[in-house]
Structures are given as structure tokens and as C-alpha cells.
Amino acid sequence: MYQFRWISGLLLGGTVALSGMSDAxxxxxxxxxxxxxxxxxxxxxxxxxxxxxxxxxxxxxxxxxxxxxxxxxxxxxxxxxxxxxxxxxxxxxxxxxxxxxxxxxxxxxxxxxxxxxxxxxxxxxxxxxxxxxxxxxxxxxxTIPPPRFEVETRLEYIQKRTQIRKIGVLHDPSPYANAQKAAAEKEAKDYGLEIVGVEQYKTDDADLSVQIQKMYAAGARAIIKIGLGGTTLTAAKNIKQLDLDMIMLTSLEDIAVFRPVAEVLGDKFFFVASPSQVYDGLEDSPLKTEIGKFLKPWRAKxxxxxxxxxxxxxxxxxxxxxxxxxxxxxxxxxxxxxxxxxxxxxxxxxxxxMSATNHQGITENPLLLATITGGQIKVVK
Amino acid sequence: MNSFNTIWAKGRGDRATWLLWGLAAAFVAYTFATGGYLIAVLQFALIYTVLVTGLNIFMGFTGQVSFGHNAFAAIGGYSSAVLTTTYGWEPLPACLLGLAGALACALVVGYPVLRLRGHYLAMATLAIGLIVYEVAVQWQSVTQGYMGISGIPPIGIGSFTIASDRALLVFLMIVAALAMLSAAGIRRSRLGRAFVAAAGSEDAARALGIDVARYKLTAFMISAAYAAIAGSLFVHAVGFVSPEVFGLPMVVMSFTMLYVGGIGTIAGPALGAIIISVLPESFRTFKDYQDLAYGAALIVILIYAPRGLASLPELSARWRRRSA
Amino acid sequence: MISTATTTRILEVEGLSARYGHVEALRPVDLHVDEGELVAVLGPNGAGKSTLMNAIMGLVPTQGRVRFRGREVPRRAPAAAAALGIVLVPEGRGIFAPMTVAENLELGAYLLNDRHEYARRHARVLAMFPRLKERLSQTAGSLSGGEQQMLAVGRALMSEPKILLLDEPSLGLAPRIIEEILQKLGELNRQGLSIILVEQKAPLVLKLAQRAYLLSVGSIAAEIDPRTIKSHDELVQYYLG
Incomplete structure (x- = not known):
């Protein structure tokens, strides 16, 4: 009976524990x-x-x-x-x-x-x-900005600060990445850019050189990479191995992920950053004040x-x-x-x-584009 | 009838059997009366009962192995989701079409795959699950990819829908009971005996004139049908579907339920589904140690009841004999 | 050679060989069984006796021909062989342990769809093996070795075979039990059932068999008349060649 008692005890105990959690x-x-x-x-x-x-x-x-x-x-x-x-x-x-x-x-x-x-x-x-x-x-x-903001920040930079007019989009199949891809396809021409290739990858892919080469062959000299995780470093290594003359602009992510990428691609690598990630480089503003209120206890901990x-x-x-x-x-x-x-x-x-018709509160693009040179994060836009 | 009893509980520890069932019934009654989120836990457990009961027909009765039944659950679930939301079908015909789709898929896939045995069969079935998952992700025009499909209506016929939690719980209890009864019926039938014969010794079964390959395929298809129904029930109960719903965790979960409950028995899948669903909830107060406590509990169960909880009455009867 | 001019053949095997991958497990074998005959197949461990039985049944890929009462038995189709009346009691008995004795017997008559005929056969098997009757609702796995062998034979009889193939029924049993089972087989044979009995323990079956084949390393080494074997030593000579 020992085992049996054990199980029944477990069941009863669990039930009691659950019911005991009243809203006192x-x-x-x-x-x-x-x-x-x-x-x-x-x-x-x-x-x-x-x-x-x-x-x-x-x-x-x-x-x-x-x-x-x-x-x-x-x-x-x-x-x-x-x-x-x-x-x-x-x-x-x-x-x-x-x-x-x-x-x-x-x-x-x-x-x-x-x-x-x-x-x-x-x-x-x-x-x-x-x-x-x-x-x-x-x-x-x-609390997240519309997906298109991440794309627009990058399209604007390419339009205003480079001579590149043909670009490629490399994305994973997540909903957020798909939304960004759709935004890029829709808006590229507004920035005078032409998307010559859209390639998808899986988050556990270990090589992206086929996708990258295809886009390069089609004339793309900038890659908008959309998606989180280790694939950003993979893409950077592939670009370097293939010795391609192209820049890569990735989406918002933990900056720790980007440091090794910057070591591989150097000044050909850009990333979308939220204001809090580049706090020290911000000019004084109500935004900076609010970030400061948050960063004080955050950095302390x-x-x-x-x-x-x-x-x-x-x-x-x-x-x-x-x-x-x-x-x-x-x-x-x-x-x-x-x-x-x-x-x-x-x-x-x-x-x-926020309003009755808009539950996605951020309506003005707060995102910045940054790069890492010599280990220092630098805002370029 | 004696043989039926043996199958039912694999033993004659009558008092223990009744205690176990009494305890389960008390828990269900408690949940039903108090409401709360345990109703949701129990609803999932009952849906899993259907899935695992089907898996048991293929793995327990027929002695084969499948890591890919999430594929059939996905076919059932997505058929229900797409047909009811995009095309405005009624849940019942949508579910039936999903069932037909799963059967067709099981037939086409099972015919070549079931020639394999052991590890090779496990790998091949695992691949089926991964392929269907990948299709659910990539076929965005129909499945919406990772975005998933929301707004799936609750189960119902015409203007009568099962909207309340308690009504759904009762409905799922009936469905799960039907699943178990039909499995018991299959097990006792000519068909079921052929399944068990194929599991025991393929050569001996063949020497008796039993077409083992055909019965393996039949068992595969029947179990796929249970999985498809479970998939449909799931999406209607939750109202949402995305590929993750039918991912590998579903396979791991159903295997755990099958082995903890007792593979090859009738009651095992239901016992396993309920215990495995409720156990983590009992440990929720442990916070970060929840998974640890859950894992430890699983190990303890498998050590003391290696043939599953359905064999506990038998074990307790043996214990009583020894101490008597 | 023994004259078979006046009797009809129930089973004729011609050039039957079997291979597992590249390994030739059975070299081309010729043998025959007459109606109502009990033929023993003797030979040491690994001589290919089980492969021969599986090959006749069509359980393994083979070359060559098997004829049953003059009709060709399709190869690789054990169900077809069983439907003709060729039934194998495999080595290790092949009973279905998790099922009850009753269910095991039912599986023996799997191809039958006639309730009355079923009841008749069921009664006949239980009359032959009364011990099974007491154990009908027990799982087959809980039976003793001897009872399991009786069940295996009883299950095979449920299909009313025309010729019964038995692969080492004595395996792992006490001498007294072996005696009992062999006696039942003799009884069945006297009732007119043709039997091929595969055995390692030659002296046991030579008393029963009308003829015997000696199998060594995948081919027939000799056909012998049990009546001419006077002593154990003589048989050993056959084994050693």
C-alpha cells in the first residue's frame, strides 16, 4: 500500500495546497x-x-x-x-x-x-x-513600437547616408519578423530603394551563405536582417568569408549579442537601438530623464x-x-x-x-541606428 | 468478463482500484464545484486522454512506436481552425474533414513507414511530426504561420454552443469516456486481438494467418483518428491555434502520460493524463523548483510503479499478500 | 529409399533455399511428407531446422517451390499458407503472453468466421488439453512452460491444420512434460494429422516418427528410417557423418 498512499497523499496534498491559496x-x-x-x-x-x-x-x-x-x-x-x-x-x-x-x-x-x-x-x-x-x-x-519603425530607421539611413539603392531582406518566420518584412516590402520605394531579394531562414540555421549570395548576385549591397539570436553572427561570418562588399543592418536586440558581430564586420555592421541602450549618448530630454529614473535601480541591481x-x-x-x-x-x-x-x-x-483606437502607444519612431567601433557604441542616426 | 477485468486494471486489487477511481472522481467533483483554473487543467487532461488513448492503441496494444502523432493532432486542429474561421463551417463537419484528412495522411505515410521497426520507426514518425510542424509554419496563406489563427468558435451544433467552462468540462468528460470505452471495445474485438498478437510475436501471428502489416496500418490509422479528434477539441477549447500548440512538447507530454499511466491498459491513458496535468499544478507554489519537484515525482512514480499507475492496484494486492 | 508409390503426398518441397542478406541459411532442400505421416527433422543446433520451417511457412524470403496436395504454395505469404492448412508452432512457442488463454485460442482460428464450427474446435482442443480449460481466463504469460506449449499446439489446432509444423516443442521443458506432449502429438497423428516435427533430442522422436530427415549445416545430410536405428550410437554416427 505504500506506493498507493504516496500517490494519494500527493494528490490530496496538492489539492489542499491549491485550495489553501485563498485571497486573504x-x-x-x-x-x-x-x-x-x-x-x-x-x-x-x-x-x-x-x-x-x-x-x-x-x-x-x-x-x-x-x-x-x-x-x-x-x-x-x-x-x-x-x-x-x-x-x-x-x-x-x-x-x-x-x-x-x-x-x-x-x-x-x-x-x-x-x-x-x-x-x-x-x-x-x-x-x-x-x-x-x-x-x-x-x-x-x-509597449512595443509598430514593427515598421525598426525597418524605417534602417531604410532612412541607407537612403540618406549611403549610395546603396538595392537592398535584400533576410528574415526568420516569426510573426514580428514577418510584419517587418511586409513593412520593408511596402515602404522601400518611398525611400528610393529597391528590394532585389527576400530570403527566409530558420532560427537554428548554421549557414546563411546561400541566401546572402543570392541577394548579392541580384545586386543587393545592404542586407536588412530581421530576427533574433545567433544567426546575426552567422550572417556576419558568411559575409566576411565570401568577402562581399555589403553592409548589414540588424533589428533591435540585446547589445551583448552584437559585440562579436561587430568584431567580424566592423564598420559594415549597424543595428537598431532603443534609446535606453544608448542612454549615455542621448541629449538631455524628458525621454532621457525617464530612462535615467529606470536605469538607476536597474544598474544598481x-x-x-x-x-x-x-x-x-x-x-x-x-x-x-x-x-x-x-x-x-x-x-x-x-x-x-x-x-x-x-x-x-x-x-x-x-x-x-494610447487611445480608444490605438492600443499600440508608441506612434512616433523613437528608434536609433548605432554601430560599435573600438568597443564603443556610437549612434549614427 | 474475467478477461475484461484483467485488461481494465491488470490486477484484482479491488479495494485499491476503487480507491484510485474514487480519488479521481472526488478530484473531478471538487474541481467542478469550486470552478477556478483547475477546470482548464482538467479540460486539457481530458483532451490528452483522447490523444493518449489513441496512441496506446498503436503503442500499447500493437507494440509499435510513434513520435509523430502530433502531426495528426495538427491536421485535425488546423482543419477545424481554418474551416471554421476562414470558411465559416460548423465545428462538427470541420472536425470530420480533419479526421478524414488525418486518416488519409496516416494511410499514405503509414504504408511505407510501418515496414520499419524499432528505432527506425521512431525516427521516421518523428520526421512526420516535424514535417507537419514545418508546413504549419510555412504555409502562411492558410495557417497564418507563427501568428496563428484566433477567433475559433467553441464546439457546438447550429445555434447550440458549449460556451461555459463547466459545460465544456462535462462534454470533454463524455468524449474522453467514449474514447476509453471504444478503446476497450477495440481491445476486446477480433481486431484488438490481432493488434496484441502482432505486438507479441509478429512471426507467430503471421504463422496463424494474421496479416500483420495490414493490422499495424489499421492500428496506426485508428490512433491517428483519436489524435485528430484531440487536435480539433484542443483548438475549439482554447479558441486559438499556432504551430507551437502541436510541437515536440506535445509528444513528450503524451509519452510521459502513457508510461506513467500504464501502457497497454485501458485506464492508464486517462490516469496518466490527469496525473501529469495536475502534478505540476500541485507544485506551482514551489516556484523555481516546480520543474525539479515535478521531475522527482515522475521518477518516484516510475520506480515504484514501473508499469504505470494502472498497475498500482496489482502491486498493492501483491504487497498485501506478502504481508499477510 | 522408402517406397511411396501407394500413398499421396501432402507436402512436397523442391530446391527450397533461404538467405538472410548475404548469408545462406538454408541450401536447396528437397523433402516430402505423405498424408497422415509424422516426419521428424533432426539436426544439431544451427543446422537450419528453424529456417526450414519458416521457409516452408513463407515467413522468410526463399527460392524454390513448395507444393501442398499438388498445388503451388505462394511464397512470402504466410497467411495464404495458413489458409491452405499449413500451420507452424514456432520455436519458443510464440504465445501471446499479455492475452488470456481463451484469446490465444481464438487467434488460432483467426481465419474462421463460423460460430458453430468455432465452438466444435474449441471443445475438441479443450478435451485434448484439459489443463487449458481450467486456465481459460488467465493470461498466457502466467502459465508454466508445459502449459504454454500445450496452448501453442492447441492454438494451432484451432485452425484445423492439414499439416502441422512443430519447431522444437521440447525446448526448456521437463522430461515428464515432453513425454506428455509427444504422446498427444502421436495421438493427433494416429487421428490422421500429418506432422513435421523438428527436434534436437533425436531419441525422443524417433519412436514416434515414420521417417526422419537429418539436417546438417543448411542441407539435408540423410533420410533415415527410424526403425533401422537400433541405438543412440548409430544416430551419433549419422550426425558426425
Whole structure:
């Protein structure tokens, strides 16, 4: 009977543990929920996002919380999987009674949970793209800029600062990369540029020379690379091995990834940067002031760890705090309406212009183009 | 009927059997009454019960191996998703077309692949899963790639839809029960005996005039049908589908459920699906150590019940005899 | 040679050979079985006895011909051979351990679709092996070795074979059990069933068999008349050539 008792004990224990987590303190604290891919493919980005959210909440609580209420964070790991995300969201809604979500960047997970989040009338501030259904978008807000901004920054640089007129687009199949690719295809001609090749790769590809050579042969002298991870270094090495006369401009990412790339390609390598990543090179502005407020506790805790994704997390919490103060209520519908009124809200990424028709607050391109020379990050635009 | 009992629980530890089932029933009743997110956990567990029950027909009864049943779940799931959202079909005909698609795919793929045995069969089936995953990612005009398809309506017929969580839970309980009963029926039928014979000794079965290749293919197709239904149920329950839903984690999960529950038994897949779904939830309070605790629990189960939880009553009966 | 002029042949094997990849497991073999005859195939371990049985059954790729009552038996089609009435009890018995005794017997009559005929055969097999009757609902894996062998023979009889191929039924059994099983086989043979009995333990079967083939290293070394074998030593001489 030993084994049997063990299993039954386990089951009962688990059940008791679950039911024991009642909402005794729910009245006191203002609970923010987060479904994040702490493990799985989104781990790097979502861990940074979570740490940014935690730093922001600590800063809020140090000043007495939101209208005297302590802010409490409930984090659930969704393993970067949609099914786990659904379970995590439901748990936070029904067991933890969170009032609002500051969720991570796993689009599929946020999409999968969007119907039930809308049904529970709980707003969510995300770092992924927004769900597609109108009734779901109503409850979702995002801190990321429209994908086209990353493309436009690069197209503008090529147009104004180089003689190159033929370019290639190299992207992975993620939704965000696809959106950028679509933007590039649509807008290139507005910048007097011609896209002579669009090539796709997989995030685990170990060689991209075929794609790169094809685009070079078609006349491309600049590559717009869209997508995260080690493939950026792979592409750089391929360009160098093939000894091609072309520049590469990559999307926004952790700057740590770019340092070895810069060692390979030198001044032929450019990357899109968010303002917080190039803080020291910024001129004084309300933007710089806000980034400074975030970077002080961030650097105290994490030294020179990349602040990009964490800065978005900070923005999400600050948006939520401002909305909660304005709404003077923790009820979902009131919070939602207040979030929709967050116009001219200064965040670390840029100025947010939330409205009833626009839940993607960043409407002016805040992104910069930078390069690394001699180990120093330099803004070129 | 005696033989049926043996198959059902693989043993006669009657009291223990009833206790185990009583416990499961109590848990379901508790969840049903209190509501909350455990309903979602249980819904997934029941959908997995259908998937794993099908897998058990191919792996448990027929003694083959497949790492690619996520492919058939994906075919079912995507058929339901695309036909109901893009073309405005009713869920039921969409599900049936997905089922037909999965059967056709299983026939075409199974015919050459099932000549392989052991590791080679495992590799080939793994490839099927990866190929279907890749198609779901790349065929963007239909599947929307990684963006996924949202707004999939809940299950229902005509104007009657199963919208509430509790109604869905009840519906899934009925479907899972039907899946188990049909598997028990197959196991007891002429067909099922041929499956088990092929698993026992292919040569002996062939020497008795059993066309082993044909029965392997039949088992493969039947299990693919269960997977397709599970895939359809999943997308309707969640309302969203993207390739990740039917990725490798689904394969790992269904294997864990099959072995923890008890491969080759009728009750095993359901027991495994429920335990494997609920176990991580019991450890959620452990935060960062959740995976560690879950892994440790799995090891303990597999050490003490190496033939799965469905064999526990048998083990406990033996223990009682020894101490008596 | 023994005269077969007055009897009809149930099985004729002509130039039957088998190979696994590049290894020739069975060199071309000729043999025949007359109606109602019990023929023993003797030979040491590795002589190719099991391969010969599998080859006749069509379980392995072969060359050569097998004729059953004058009709060609299709190659690589064990189901067709079984339908003709050629049934093999394989080496190691090949019982289906997770299934009950009853289910194992049912599988023996897999090609049959007649309830009454099924009941008749079932009763006949249980009458022959009463011990199986007590164990019908037990899993076959829980039976003793001797009972498993009885089940294997009983299962084969469920298909009402015209000729029964037995591959080393004595393997791993106690002498008393072997005796009992051989006695049943003799009984079946007296009822008119043709049998090919493969054995390593030659003295046991020579009492039973009407004729014997001696197989060594993949081909027939000799055809012998059991009545002429007076002693064990004489047989050893055959083995050694």
C-alpha cells in the first residue's frame, strides 16, 4: 500500500495546497499578473522583461505603492508554450485574482489566452504584438513600437547616408519578423530603394551563405536582417568569408549579442537601438530623464545588463500605475478605460499615445541606428 | 468478463482500484464545484486522454512506436481552425474533414513507414511530426504561420454552443469516456486481438494467418483518428491555434502520460493524463523548483510503479499478500 | 529409399533455399511428407531446422517451390499458407503472453468466421488439453512452460491444420512434460494429422516418427528410417557423418 498512499497523499496534498491559496490578502495588495516564457525559446527576452517589471514594482512600493496600496507581482512561467500560457492566465485570474496583466513576449501564449482575458474583463499590457480579434484587442495594450519603425530607421539611413539603392531582406518566420518584412516590402520605394531579394531562414540555421549570395548576385549591397539570436553572427561570418562588399543592418536586440558581430564586420555592421541602450549618448530630454529614473535601480541591481526589454517592462508597470491612479479603481473596465486615456505618457522607449483606437502607444519612431567601433557604441542616426 | 477485468486494471486489487477511481472522481467533483483554473487543467487532461488513448492503441496494444502523432493532432486542429474561421463551417463537419484528412495522411505515410521497426520507426514518425510542424509554419496563406489563427468558435451544433467552462468540462468528460470505452471495445474485438498478437510475436501471428502489416496500418490509422479528434477539441477549447500548440512538447507530454499511466491498459491513458496535468499544478507554489519537484515525482512514480499507475492496484494486492 | 508409390503426398518441397542478406541459411532442400505421416527433422543446433520451417511457412524470403496436395504454395505469404492448412508452432512457442488463454485460442482460428464450427474446435482442443480449460481466463504469460506449449499446439489446432509444423516443442521443458506432449502429438497423428516435427533430442522422436530427415549445416545430410536405428550410437554416427 505504500506506493498507493504516496500517490494519494500527493494528490490530496496538492489539492489542499491549491485550495489553501485563498485571497486573504487580495484586498490589501494591488496584484499584477505576468505570464512569461521564463523557460523555452522566449526565455532571454521574457526574463529581462520580468526583471524590468520587478525593478519598477520595487520602485513603486518604495514610494508607497499605488494610492497607498502595495503592488504585488504574480509570475507564472508559460514555458513559451500556448497551452501553459492558457493555464497560467486562468490560474492568475481565478486563484490569484490579479487585476491587470503585464505579460511577456510569447505572442502565441498571449493570443491563446486573449479570449479568456477578455471574458474576465482584465486588461493586459504586453510586450508582444496585439491579438487580431477586435473584441480581444479591446483588452490588450502593447509597449512595443509598430514593427515598421525598426525597418524605417534602417531604410532612412541607407537612403540618406549611403549610395546603396538595392537592398535584400533576410528574415526568420516569426510573426514580428514577418510584419517587418511586409513593412520593408511596402515602404522601400518611398525611400528610393529597391528590394532585389527576400530570403527566409530558420532560427537554428548554421549557414546563411546561400541566401546572402543570392541577394548579392541580384545586386543587393545592404542586407536588412530581421530576427533574433545567433544567426546575426552567422550572417556576419558568411559575409566576411565570401568577402562581399555589403553592409548589414540588424533589428533591435540585446547589445551583448552584437559585440562579436561587430568584431567580424566592423564598420559594415549597424543595428537598431532603443534609446535606453544608448542612454549615455542621448541629449538631455524628458525621454532621457525617464530612462535615467529606470536605469538607476536597474544598474544598481544588474550592472551593465542590456536595458531594452527590461525598459519595456518598466514602462508597462508605470503605465498601469498611472492608469490606476487616474481610474481611482481597480476594476478591470475602469482600468481599461484609463489605459486608453494614457496620451503623451513618457516611457523609456518613447512617448506613448494610447487611445480608444490605438492600443499600440508608441506612434512616433523613437528608434536609433548605432554601430560599435573600438568597443564603443556610437549612434549614427 | 474475467478477461475484461484483467485488461481494465491488470490486477484484482479491488479495494485499491476503487480507491484510485474514487480519488479521481472526488478530484473531478471538487474541481467542478469550486470552478477556478483547475477546470482548464482538467479540460486539457481530458483532451490528452483522447490523444493518449489513441496512441496506446498503436503503442500499447500493437507494440509499435510513434513520435509523430502530433502531426495528426495538427491536421485535425488546423482543419477545424481554418474551416471554421476562414470558411465559416460548423465545428462538427470541420472536425470530420480533419479526421478524414488525418486518416488519409496516416494511410499514405503509414504504408511505407510501418515496414520499419524499432528505432527506425521512431525516427521516421518523428520526421512526420516535424514535417507537419514545418508546413504549419510555412504555409502562411492558410495557417497564418507563427501568428496563428484566433477567433475559433467553441464546439457546438447550429445555434447550440458549449460556451461555459463547466459545460465544456462535462462534454470533454463524455468524449474522453467514449474514447476509453471504444478503446476497450477495440481491445476486446477480433481486431484488438490481432493488434496484441502482432505486438507479441509478429512471426507467430503471421504463422496463424494474421496479416500483420495490414493490422499495424489499421492500428496506426485508428490512433491517428483519436489524435485528430484531440487536435480539433484542443483548438475549439482554447479558441486559438499556432504551430507551437502541436510541437515536440506535445509528444513528450503524451509519452510521459502513457508510461506513467500504464501502457497497454485501458485506464492508464486517462490516469496518466490527469496525473501529469495536475502534478505540476500541485507544485506551482514551489516556484523555481516546480520543474525539479515535478521531475522527482515522475521518477518516484516510475520506480515504484514501473508499469504505470494502472498497475498500482496489482502491486498493492501483491504487497498485501506478502504481508499477510 | 522408402517406397511411396501407394500413398499421396501432402507436402512436397523442391530446391527450397533461404538467405538472410548475404548469408545462406538454408541450401536447396528437397523433402516430402505423405498424408497422415509424422516426419521428424533432426539436426544439431544451427543446422537450419528453424529456417526450414519458416521457409516452408513463407515467413522468410526463399527460392524454390513448395507444393501442398499438388498445388503451388505462394511464397512470402504466410497467411495464404495458413489458409491452405499449413500451420507452424514456432520455436519458443510464440504465445501471446499479455492475452488470456481463451484469446490465444481464438487467434488460432483467426481465419474462421463460423460460430458453430468455432465452438466444435474449441471443445475438441479443450478435451485434448484439459489443463487449458481450467486456465481459460488467465493470461498466457502466467502459465508454466508445459502449459504454454500445450496452448501453442492447441492454438494451432484451432485452425484445423492439414499439416502441422512443430519447431522444437521440447525446448526448456521437463522430461515428464515432453513425454506428455509427444504422446498427444502421436495421438493427433494416429487421428490422421500429418506432422513435421523438428527436434534436437533425436531419441525422443524417433519412436514416434515414420521417417526422419537429418539436417546438417543448411542441407539435408540423410533420410533415415527410424526403425533401422537400433541405438543412440548409430544416430551419433549419422550426425558426425
Amino acid at each position: 490578502r487580495a484586498q490589501d495588495a494591488y496584484k499584477i499578473g505576468m505570464s512569461a516564457g521564463l523557460t523555452g525559446y522566449a526565455a532571454t527576452v521574457d526574463r529581462a522583461w520580468r526583471d524590468g517589471v520587478e525593478v519598477a514594482i520595487a520602485a513603486l512600493n518604495a514610494e508607497g505603492g499605488i494610492d497607498g496600496r502595495k503592488v504585488e507581482l504574480v509570475v507564472e512561467d508559460n514555458r513559451s508554450e500556448p497551452q501553459d500560457a492558457v493555464t497560467a492566465y486562468r490560474k492568475m485570474i481565478s486563484s490569484d485574482k490579479v487585476r491587470v496583466f503585464a505579460s511577456g513576449c510569447v505572442s502565441a501564449g498571449n493570443f491563446a489566452a486573449a479570449p479568456l482575458v477578455a471574458r474576465a474583463e482584465t486588461p493586459m499590457v504586453l510586450c508582444s504584438i496585439l491579438p487580431q480579434q477586435p473584441d480581444q484587442v479591446k483588452w490588450a495594450f502593447t 544588474y550592472k551593465d545588463r542590456d536595458p531594452n526589454w527590461a525598459g519595456r517592462g518598466w514602462d508597462a508597470v508605470m503605465l498601469i500605475a498611472a492608469a490606476a491612479r487616474k481610474a481611482k479603481s481597480v476594476e478591470g473596465p475602469n482600468m481599461r478605460d484609463a489605459l486608453e486615456s494614457m496620451d503623451n505618457f513618457q516611457g523609456t522607449t518613447g512617448l506613448y499615445h
